[in-house]
Amino acid sequence: MAALRVLQLLPALESGGVEKSTLEIAEALAEHGCASFVASAGGRLVEPLLATGSTHIALDIGRKSPWTLRHIVSLRRLIEQLQPDIVHARSRLPAWIAWWALNGLRGRRPHFITTVHGLNSPGHYSAIMTRGERVICVSDTVREYLQKHYPAIDSSRLITIPRGVDSNAFPFGYVADEGWKQAFFAEFPQLLGGPMMCLPGRGTRLKGHADAIELLARLHAAGCDARLLLLGADEHGRSAYLEELREQARRLGVAEALAISAPRHDIREVMSISRLVLQLSNKPEAFGRTVVEALSLGRPVLGFDHGGVGESLRRYFPQGAVPIEQPSHLAVRAIEMMRFPPKLSPIEAPSKQAMQLATLQLYQTLCCPFLPESGG
Incomplete structure (x- = not known):
């Protein structure tokens, strides 16, 4: 070359x-x-x-x-x-x-x-x-x-x-080590005690953070003591938006089960301990890299079936695709996956x-x- x-x-x-x-x-x-x-x-x-x-x-x-x-x-x-x-x-x-x-x-x-x-x-x-x-x-x-x-x-x-996706960085079946887990849960103790969902994404409305909090509330109402991490949403200049999300969580009674973090370098580890990885952008995205990364690890993904996210889910994990015009179906699908975790196989992604x-x-x-x- x-x-x-x-x-x-x-x-x-x-x-x-x-x-x-x-x-x-x-x-x-x-x-x-x-x-x-x-x-x-x-x-x-x-x-x-x-x-x-x-x-x-x-x-x-x-x-x-x-x-x-x-x-x-x-x-x-x-x-x-x-x-x-x-x-x-x-x-x-x-x-x-x-x-x-x-x-x-x-x-x-x-x-x-x-x-x-x-x-x-x-x-x-x-x-x-x-x-x-x-x-x-x-x-x-x-x-x-x-x-x-x-x-x-x-x-x-x-x-x-x-x-x-870098298969060396996101190998199928990867499990974070105990030292990392201890440090992570010491930083976010509210995420202990129940199955964790993770929504990676910037602190913008299009990423669907409000839908994720609504989903968390629906799971709690159904008797599932889930926890939610909004990974990467805590960005500079987004304090008013973050307070809006926290107020929504308080109003729905799930504030103690929610954590919001700044962008992190250990997304692989976070995904590996997540029962579900969410991709709930309310506008179609071009690709949705985190969908493929999570599935490469063997972690199930739940997301709206449109744009590049829908394209990837239909190709690799169709049971995780939910029509965006039916957001209430997120809870039904999430409860199913929480109670009966799907067994994933390695995907052949680019x-x-x-x-x-x-x-x-x-x-x-x-x-x-x-x-x-x-x-x-």
Whole structure:
């Protein structure tokens, strides 16, 4: 593989699927002797990024403010300095900044790639994600969404590369060690004493935290002393939303069975001790990585049957898919799984390594067009 130079662009490096994919590609680039650069506003994942051998450039290109436009010149200068072969945008505003920066570039112009990580509202602002020379779709759901809302797009530019799960990081049957369990339950004693459910996700309404608390209350009403962890919901600037969730739990009488945590690095361990992993986004998501990670561990997942989450559940664990128009069915299905835990088998999901290789091959094909192109 040629020693490519790749610049990835995203708003920040805090948490989430966009950020994780960025780190995974950065890791693969470094492993193949390529130069990996990432521009973002920074965050808690900068240190893991640097550990891959990548370079981070602090550039706040994701803030929705007119002031962000000043970074067009900054990014153009950065591109002139780094001389990347590929500029890979993973979010809408960074993609616009990159588009304008590239259009004013003098001399050698890098290839422009986008990855569509979400089912954004269709329109002019979101359409920038379809302007890449290649547009990576993280699932079939994303590809179909783009073809529906942007029918003029050349389908040959759409490359489906599903997000992959690292089977070494999420091995089937994994069980967290006793030392970790003791430390975890010392931090969250309210989660002891009953079967635990876990909903991983940022502190935003679309993740369905309120539905999860409602489910917890329904389980208690049915005599099931379940516990619930909202993993990753406790984020900076979300205090009013978190208080709203805690008030809901108090009103429903389940406050003592609820814990809300900040984003954590030990999601594998948390999932491994969970009786159920929940994915209750109230809007269709592009992929739903935690669904595949939990099922790879052998933990059952309960989620709404739409978007990428529904796509994964129908493929690997159909009994966990609940129609979103019938949220009351969540409790029925949850009680069944609590009383009669389903026996899962290893799934054959796309791997992280396959995702990395397909992306690097796409980079290589654009820069060395005599090579066959992968994906589809």
